[in-house]
Amino acid sequence: MSNVFVVSGSPHVHGDYSVKKIMWGVVLALVPAMLVSFWYFGIGAISITLVAVSSCLFFEYVIQKYFLKQEVTVSDGSAVITGVLLAFNVPSNLPIWMMIIGSFVAIVIAKMSYGGLGKNPFNPALIGRVFLLIAFPVDMTSWPLPIVNRTVLCDAVTGPTSLGILKEGISKGESVSTLASNLPAYTDLFIGNMGGSLGEVSAIALIIGGLYMLFKKIITWHIPVSYILTVFVFTGILNLVNPEIYIDPVFHLLTGGLMLGAIFMATDMVTSPMSYKGMLVFGIGCGVLTALIRIWGAYPEGVSFAILIMNTTVPLINKGFKPKQFGEVNK
Amino acid sequence: MKTFNLGGVHPEENKLSGNSPIKVCSIPTTVSIPLAQNLGAASVPIVAKGEKVKVGQLIAKGEAFISSNIHSSVSGTVLKIDDIMDASGYRKKAIIINVEGDEWLEEIDRSADIKREISYNKGEIVSIVKDSGVVGLGGATFPTQVKLMVPEGKKAEYLIINGVECEPYLTSDHRLMLEKGEELLIGISILMKALDVSKALIGIENNKQDAIANLKKLAVNYKGIEVHELQVKYPQGGEKQLIKALINREVPSGKLPIEVGCVVNNVGTAFAVYEAVQKKKPLIERVVTITGKTVKNPSNYMVRIGTPLSFLLSEADSMPEGTGKVINGGPMMGKALTTLEIPVVKGMSGVVIMPEGEAKRPNAYNCIRCGKCISACPMGLEPYLIALMSEQNKFESCEGERVMDCMECGSCSFTCPSGRPLLDMIRVSKNKVSQIIRLRSNK
Numbered sequence: 001m002s003n004v005f006v007v008s009g010s011p012h013v014h015g016d017y018s019v020k021k022i023m024w025g026v027v028l029a030l031v032p033a034m035l036v037s038f039w040y041f042g043i044g045a046i047s048i049t050l051v052a053v054s055s056c057l058f059f060e061y062v063i064q065k066y067f068l069k070q071e072v073t074v075s076d077g078s079a080v081i082t083g084v085l086l087a088f089n090v091p092s093n094l095p096i097w098m099m100i101i102g103s104f105v106a107i108v109i110a111k112m113s114y115g116g117l118g119k120n121p122f123n124p125a126l127i128g129r130v131f132l133l134i135a136f137p138v139d140m141t142s143w144p145l146p147i148v149n150r151t152v153l154c155d156a157v158t159g160p161t162s163l164g165i166l167k168e169g170i171s172k173g174e175s176v177s178t179l180a181s182n183l184p185a186y187t188d189l190f191i192g193n194m195g196g197s198l199g200e201v202s203a204i205a206l207i208i209g210g211l212y213m214l215f216k217k218i219i220t221w222h223i224p225v226s227y228i229l230t231v232f233v234f235t236g237i238l239n240l241v242n243p244e245i246y247i248d249p250v251f252h253l254l255t256g257g258l259m260l261g262a263i264f265m266a267t268d269m270v271t272s273p274m275s276y277k278g279m280l281v282f283g284i285g286c287g288v289l290t291a292l293i294r295i296w297g298a299y300p301e302g303v304s305f306a307i308l309i310m311n312t313t314v315p316l317i318n319k320g321f322k323p324k325q326f327g328e329v330n331k
Numbered sequence: 332m333k334t335f336n337l338g339g340v341h342p343e344e345n346k347l348s349g350n351s352p353i354k355v356c357s358i359p360t361t362v363s364i365p366l367a368q369n370l371g372a373a374s375v376p377i378v379a380k381g382e383k384v385k386v387g388q389l390i391a392k393g394e395a396f397i398s399s400n401i402h403s404s405v406s407g408t409v410l411k412i413d414d415i416m417d418a419s420g421y422r423k424k425a426i427i428i429n430v431e432g433d434e435w436l437e438e439i440d441r442s443a444d445i446k447r448e449i450s451y452n453k454g455e456i457v458s459i460v461k462d463s464g465v466v467g468l469g470g471a472t473f474p475t476q477v478k479l480m481v482p483e484g485k486k487a488e489y490l491i492i493n494g495v496e497c498e499p500y501l502t503s504d505h506r507l508m509l510e511k512g513e514e515l516l517i518g519i520s521i522l523m524k525a526l527d528v529s530k531a532l533i534g535i536e537n538n539k540q541d542a543i544a545n546l547k548k549l550a551v552n553y554k555g556i557e558v559h560e561l562q563v564k565y566p567q568g569g570e571k572q573l574i575k576a577l578i579n580r581e582v583p584s585g586k587l588p589i590e591v592g593c594v595v596n597n598v599g600t601a602f603a604v605y606e607a608v609q610k611k612k613p614l615i616e617r618v619v620t621i622t623g624k625t626v627k628n629p630s631n632y633m634v635r636i637g638t639p640l641s642f643l644l645s646e647a648d649s650m651p652e653g654t655g656k657v658i659n660g661g662p663m664m665g666k667a668l669t670t671l672e673i674p675v676v677k678g679m680s681g682v683v684i685m686p687e688g689e690a691k692r693p694n695a696y697n698c699i700r701c702g703k704c705i706s707a708c709p710m711g712l713e714p715y716l717i718a719l720m721s722e723q724n725k726f727e728s729c730e731g732e733r734v735m736d737c738m739e740c741g742s743c744s745f746t747c748p749s750g751r752p753l754l755d756m757i758r759v760s761k762n763k764v765s766q767i768i769r770l771r772s773n774k
Contacts, residue, residue: 005654005655005656005657005667005668005669005670005690006655006656006667006687006690006691007420007656007667007668007669008656008667008691008692009667009752009754009755009758010658010660010662010663010664010665010666010667010739010741010754011662011663011664011741011742011744011745011754012656012658012662012663012665012667012683012685012689012690013342013343013499013662013663013689013745014692014693014744014745014750015340015342015745015746017703017746017747017748018693018748018750019696019699019748019749021748022699022701022748073696076696115697116697117696117697117699118696118697118698118699118700118749119697269699269700269701269702270699270700271700272700274700274702274705274713274715274716275702275705275713318716322713323705323711323712323713324337324711325584325710325711325712325733325736326337326571326575326581326584326709326710326711326736327571327581327582327583327584327586327710327736328581328583328584328711
């Protein structure tokens with residue numbers, strides 16, 4: 001017996017876990033919301049999604065292969081997620097070239113420049129989105145109406161988002177009850193029949209995706225629940241104080257990017273805290289900032305900014321909120 | 332169902348040899364009995380080259396407080412005392428004996444009769460256990476007599492018996508609980524007497540229903556011994572996890588189980604205590620599982636200490652083509668061997684043979700900060716963080732993160748989706764931190 005054996009430290013078995021499984025699991029969880037966006041925004045949504053995903057993959061491939069000269073890992077699915085999420089965060093009639101620039105910012109600047117997957121401090125899709133919002137404010141805030149624009153690529157019939165109508169009206173001194181007639185019904189908000197970024201409209205589809213990720217243990221409940229609950233409580237209290245200025249909290253939950261942000265963006269494992277306690281703090285922070293921006297900020301929507309700001313606090317949160325240790329000795 | 336609450340993983344169980352009764356391995360022509368077989372100081376040889384020995388004869392003495400006696404497992408002539416390769420991969424001193432016949436010391440009771448009556452007092456039991464060279468057979472090989480001497484000011488309330496065998500593949504404890512149940516319970520009663528405790532709890536994971544049923548049935552006749560069924564979860568065989576699972580007490584960081592009134596022993600150890608005290612038979616053989624997916628007949632063998640592993644494997648006909656890795660112990664905590672020319676020792680509970688396809692680790696990628704290692708760590712540490720600090724040589728910070736609490740169960744590396752060798756880096760850090768601690772206490 002003169003065999004040569006492999007020698008390595010224990011453990012000698014590895015669980016059935018991989019980055020690929022996690023990332024493609026997230027992609028699968030995004031499919032319901034993607035289908036809803038295709039249904040409401042038609043060809044525009046399809047082309048935007050395709051462009052975003054393929055340019056994200058392209059930029060990641062080029063950077064890994066020719067600049068960093070490392071193993072190309074585009075098949076791990078993380079660039080696909082960034083592409084889909086970026087597409088979800090823009091209106092369906094956004095010019096294609098802008099989408100490509102957005103993908104460049106997301107992948108090259110927000111992800112690869114830090115060293116690629118796992119090293120980026122900010123959610124790449126959100127950086128891409130905020131860049132587009134600041135660079136192209138008009139194109140990024142003209143929202144195609146659902147259904148009527150199914151076959152339109154560019155010159156879509158547009159209208160403001162529900163949050164936009166509210167912000168505009170309140171700032172002009174109108175009351176919530178008079179504005180209510182211009183707002184879509186809650187059932188429409190819930191299934192996604194409203195103007196908005198293409199992936200954020202359907203709460204139900206996003207929740208289905210979230211439940212799938214919970215079931216597959218890709219995410220835990222801590223961030224989405226604490227985030228959504230905080231927005232609900234915050235806006236609920238204001239609504240109780242003065243319902244004529246502050247709309248009811250259910251409206252806040254169902255409009256804008258809250259569901260998308262809370263379920264898919266804030267839970268990005270790379271840019272969120274490590275411990276359960278830290279996740280709760282992170283979620284509450286996101287919730288408070290979102291509500292603050294929505295109610296008193298200049299923008300009608302604050303989810304992207306809230307999550308990006310909280311991303312900056314993650315190292316501190318990780319330091320301050322440690323997981324529970326076994327046999328902790330009280331000092 | 333009872334289990335521990337913090338962390339843990341569930342590797343594929345692969346208990347292939349669970350239904351295979353213990354066979355007796357034949358005696359080789361020479362044995363090499365290492366002098367360092369226990370945790371603590373190595374034993375000192377008391378035989379010389381050319382001397383005749385019998386089975387069970389004392390051949391090396393444990394002189395330090397934490398050390399253990401070693402007995403000859405065969406009869407024959409001492410060939411030499413020389414350096415040989417042992418399971419650690421280092422060359423260490425061993426007594427090499429040429430086997431002649433199978434002549435046992437006369438006082439050893441080799442009959443199959445079960446001797447139930449315990450005729451010794453506390454002090455006598457401890458000294459017999461010490462003289463017989465009994466060590467923890469779960470793998471840690473801590474000298475058992477030291478565990479039986481409860482430090483002053485502490486009181487043992489429970490004797491915890493570890494029948495968990497949470498490592499995948501291994502079944503030596505399982506077979507003992509099935510085949511030597513009565514002896515085991517007598518051994519436990521002896522340990523209870525030595526520790527002066529009225530309660531002993533046996534923890535067994537519920538993938539060994541037959542062993543649970545067997546011991547439950549037999550335990551009716553033994554006062555104070557309870558059998559507890561535990562949910563299958565790795566690393567429940569860690570003593571801190573087992574205590575938590577059974578009586579919901581947490582051993583404080585850096586302390587021993589006696590801090591919460593517990594003494595933990597493995598079922599194999601309890602059986603060895605029975606043989607030592609009731610049959611006057613020192614620890615000269617143990618059950619070793621030979622297993623693996625490509626092994627023809629995964630089975631359990633009663634093997635004399637010092638038998639070359641290559642001899643045992645060829646007797647078991649268990650060296651299949653395309654073997655990529657041979658593990659001393661289970662796949663989670665065992666050590667990969669470089670050669671089969673090593674002796675079976677007191678701490679060897681099994682050998683797992685892995686085919687080439689499974690021998691190599693997955694590729695390692697960037698940490699994606701998913702936190703799976705944190706939720707897997709049974710000690711509540713942050714493996715990703717300690718590994719990172721270790722890579723950056725920040726060992727003082729590792730100490731602050733309580734790296735010394737790590738028992739190297741491997742749950743972190745096992746779960747890491749990026750395939751990072753977390754435990755390797757943590758081991759480096761543990762090594763460095765213990766050096767730092769030693770330097771500090773020397774000042």
